[in-house]
Amino acid sequence: MSAPFSFKLLKTDGTARRGEIVTPHGKVQTPAFMPVGTQGTVKGLMPEAVAAAGTEIVLGNTYHLMLRPGAERVAALGGLHQFMNWPGPILTDSGGFQVMSLSALRRLEEHGVTFRSHLDGAIVELSPERAIEIQALLGADISMQLDECLKLPSSREEIARAMQLSLRWAERSKRAFESVRGGRALFGIVQGGDDTGLRAESAKALVDIGFDGYAIGGLAVGEPQEMMLNIVAETTPVLPAERPRYLMGVGTPDDLMEAVKRGIDMFDCVLPARNGRHGMAYTRHGSINLANARHAEDARPLDAESAHPAARTYSRAYLHHLTKANEMLGQVLLSTINIAYYQALMGEMREAIAGGRFEAFCAATKEGWTRGDLPART
Amino acid sequence: MSAPFSFKLLKTDGTARRGEIVTPHGKVQTPAFMPVGTQGTVKGLMPEAVAAAGTEIVLGNTYHLMLRPGAERVAALGGLHQFMNWPGPILTDSGGFQVMSLSALRRLEEHGVTFRSHLDGAIVELSPERAIEIQALLGADISMQLDECLKLPSSREEIARAMQLSLRWAERSKRAFESVRGGRALFGIVQGGDDTGLRAESAKALVDIGFDGYAIGGLAVGEPQEMMLNIVAETTPVLPAERPRYLMGVGTPDDLMEAVKRGIDMFDCVLPARNGRHGMAYTRHGSINLANARHAEDARPLDAESAHPAARTYSRAYLHHLTKANEMLGQVLLSTINIAYYQALMGEMREAIAGGRFEAFCAATKEGWTRGDLPART
Numbered sequence: 001m002s003a004p005f006s007f008k009l010l011k012t013d014g015t016a017r018r019g020e021i022v023t024p025h026g027k028v029q030t031p032a033f034m035p036v037g038t039q040g041t042v043k044g045l046m047p048e049a050v051a052a053a054g055t056e057i058v059l060g061n062t063y064h065l066m067l068r069p070g071a072e073r074v075a076a077l078g079g080l081h082q083f084m085n086w087p088g089p090i091l092t093d094s095g096g097f098q099v100m101s102l103s104a105l106r107r108l109e110e111h112g113v114t115f116r117s118h119l120d121g122a123i124v125e126l127s128p129e130r131a132i133e134i135q136a137l138l139g140a141d142i143s144m145q146l147d148e149c150l151k152l153p154s155s156r157e158e159i160a161r162a163m164q165l166s167l168r169w170a171e172r173s174k175r176a177f178e179s180v181r182g183g184r185a186l187f188g189i190v191q192g193g194d195d196t197g198l199r200a201e202s203a204k205a206l207v208d209i210g211f212d213g214y215a216i217g218g219l220a221v222g223e224p225q226e227m228m229l230n231i232v233a234e235t236t237p238v239l240p241a242e243r244p245r246y247l248m249g250v251g252t253p254d255d256l257m258e259a260v261k262r263g264i265d266m267f268d269c270v271l272p273a274r275n276g277r278h279g280m281a282y283t284r285h286g287s288i289n290l291a292n293a294r295h296a297e298d299a300r301p302l303d304a305e306s307a308h309p310a311a312r313t314y315s316r317a318y319l320h321h322l323t324k325a326n327e328m329l330g331q332v333l334l335s336t337i338n339i340a341y342y343q344a345l346m347g348e349m350r351e352a353i354a355g356g357r358f359e360a361f362c363a364a365t366k367e368g369w370t371r372g373d374l375p376a377r378t
Numbered sequence: 379m380s381a382p383f384s385f386k387l388l389k390t391d392g393t394a395r396r397g398e399i400v401t402p403h404g405k406v407q408t409p410a411f412m413p414v415g416t417q418g419t420v421k422g423l424m425p426e427a428v429a430a431a432g433t434e435i436v437l438g439n440t441y442h443l444m445l446r447p448g449a450e451r452v453a454a455l456g457g458l459h460q461f462m463n464w465p466g467p468i469l470t471d472s473g474g475f476q477v478m479s480l481s482a483l484r485r486l487e488e489h490g491v492t493f494r495s496h497l498d499g500a501i502v503e504l505s506p507e508r509a510i511e512i513q514a515l516l517g518a519d520i521s522m523q524l525d526e527c528l529k530l531p532s533s534r535e536e537i538a539r540a541m542q543l544s545l546r547w548a549e550r551s552k553r554a555f556e557s558v559r560g561g562r563a564l565f566g567i568v569q570g571g572d573d574t575g576l577r578a579e580s581a582k583a584l585v586d587i588g589f590d591g592y593a594i595g596g597l598a599v600g601e602p603q604e605m606m607l608n609i610v611a612e613t614t615p616v617l618p619a620e621r622p623r624y625l626m627g628v629g630t631p632d633d634l635m636e637a638v639k640r641g642i643d644m645f646d647c648v649l650p651a652r653n654g655r656h657g658m659a660y661t662r663h664g665s666i667n668l669a670n671a672r673h674a675e676d677a678r679p680l681d682a683e684s685a686h687p688a689a690r691t692y693s694r695a696y697l698h699h700l701t702k703a704n705e706m707l708g709q710v711l712l713s714t715i716n717i718a719y720y721q722a723l724m725g726e727m728r729e730a731i732a733g734g735r736f737e738a739f740c741a742a743t744k745e746g747w748t749r750g751d752l753p754a755r756t
Contacts, residue, residue, distance in 0.1 A: 039699075039700075039703045039705055040696070040699060040700075040705075041700060041705050041706075041707040043705065043706050043707065044422070044705075044706035044707055044710060045707065046707070046710070046711075068699065068702065068703060069674065069695070069698075069699045073674070073675060073695070076675065076677075077675070077677050077693060077695050077696070078677070083693070083695070083696055083699075084696065085691055085692060085696075296447065296451070297451060297454065297455070299455050299456070313463055314463060315455060315461070317447070317451070317455050317461070318418070318455075318461055318462065318463075320447075321417075321418060321446065321447045321461075322417075322418075322419060324446065325417045325418075325446060327417055327418075327419050327421065327422075328419075328421050328422035328706060328709065328710070329419040329421065329422055329423065329424070331706065332422060332424070332706070332710070333424075
């Protein structure tokens, strides 16, 4: 459990990639999906259930954990792995995204960002150096540089300014990370909004600085899927083949497949868990809204052929009942089922790439989604 | 899985009893504690987790299930066992208690009770016969007669009237139950408020009618513990030794121990799960409020010697964090830990009775609770 970070590209199929990441807390097969453990927990799920759903790596949120319970406290308690009882690899974000989206009275300066905590209004500072320090205290296997995330659309000038600032922060992050030990990794983050020229400039500059992996940030912020995929397709060729590529905050099952097709290796997203908590299930035949009355008497499971017992065992009628009754178990079961579906999809993509049949797999999978959910026979 | 209901008294120690119930869905060792699966789920917990906490039998609420999803619907879906994926024994209450506590515009008549659903305001009727029918549709291993529950204090006249009505409903329940098949059991419910004379009269009349087991109802409604235990002590001698005795809606760990001492075999209560959802843990050293700031940096588990992994694995600091952050996993973990503590206590009581050392066990257990939780060494 103490191998330093490394990435091995095992196979390519077109621009889709099958690889393996090694971290001090274990291996991750790529393309990989990381469920989000916002506040030190994948909401409602025992860590054993997260693992049993096929998860090899989870994401922790620096912004949330620095405010509560505090990075120093987590460190004193043995680090985030021990704190949340997750023995596998953990990637932490830098906090930049949540500073923009959750905090009030934000002041952005060259040095860093000052903001009011959304919890208690306390004034908090976050700099590239402090973001690295926090992630080291948490014990992240993979840390992210602090960057500035913009909402889209923004002006080209504003996008260029934020991208340049993120690059200067990338350099400072790399320097600060030199004192972090234990074979951990630091990823840089490509910015540049919807401008492919700025994206390429950002990517090249980051590669010059040199990181263990490269993320594409600032997407999945409301732009059309086509724009997002175009940015991904234009950016991945600029990145070195021998480093993992992480598309932050993405996405739907279709987003994942299309981004893998364009050379992405890693993803994180709250969608499967959040939509599960709101009664939506992801399946081979598209998404299903369990709150709909048509499920009230449907004895069929969500997917009799699923590898996950929860998708095979509980009737749609029961999941409908739990959803209507706002029962916690409904949220737990549907979060589990959705994460298991995402992980099964990633596993199938990995197999398809390894077998050189990724295009055919994508077509068949999309056909399943398009077919849609069939009503119960009456 | 198709043995008819039976009860075997294995050992007595003073008036404490060690026994075994057989049901069509498996055996239950007594004294037994039944977690409450109000709406077809023990809140937040997978059935596997309920079983792993040491549970052999759960309780389902007729009132809730008849309103949503409806008894006929549960029956069409294969019954409550299949619906909630709980293969073990299930006891259902008759709905009477919740009609009194949850519904509005209640009208009580000789025939039964008419009320407005707390969900949608629909007018619903519940009679002794319908309560039996509903429980048969749910597929309960043990059904309860419909009774009238009063709040205490009430006048002696009112208590006597409700007790007499409950007796007439008991007779009608027994007749209605004659058509229910499958080796299932029906329990009568002793009423009589805080009047030991009325309680004895109720118990004798129920024994004359003849039931598979006898419950003591209408307690744990706000009266002092001493009054409750006095009623129990005066009632159990009137009940036949060869039938199980069930104290409804009770209680704290101390309540359970004191009631077992007075000859009770079965309990149900929402306390361990409900208090767990509100950040309270039950342990060998009393109850612990995880919301308290003194746990924020406490790396110790709740109980390093617990037989349940959750009580041994997660730090108090983590449980405190989850509680403060209002995270679902905190509710899940503390519900699990509390039910596991209750079940461990029942198991220890069973062993102590079997070994003829129940008094000594009670004294030692109370000493542990009294010792209280020790702060972390600093």
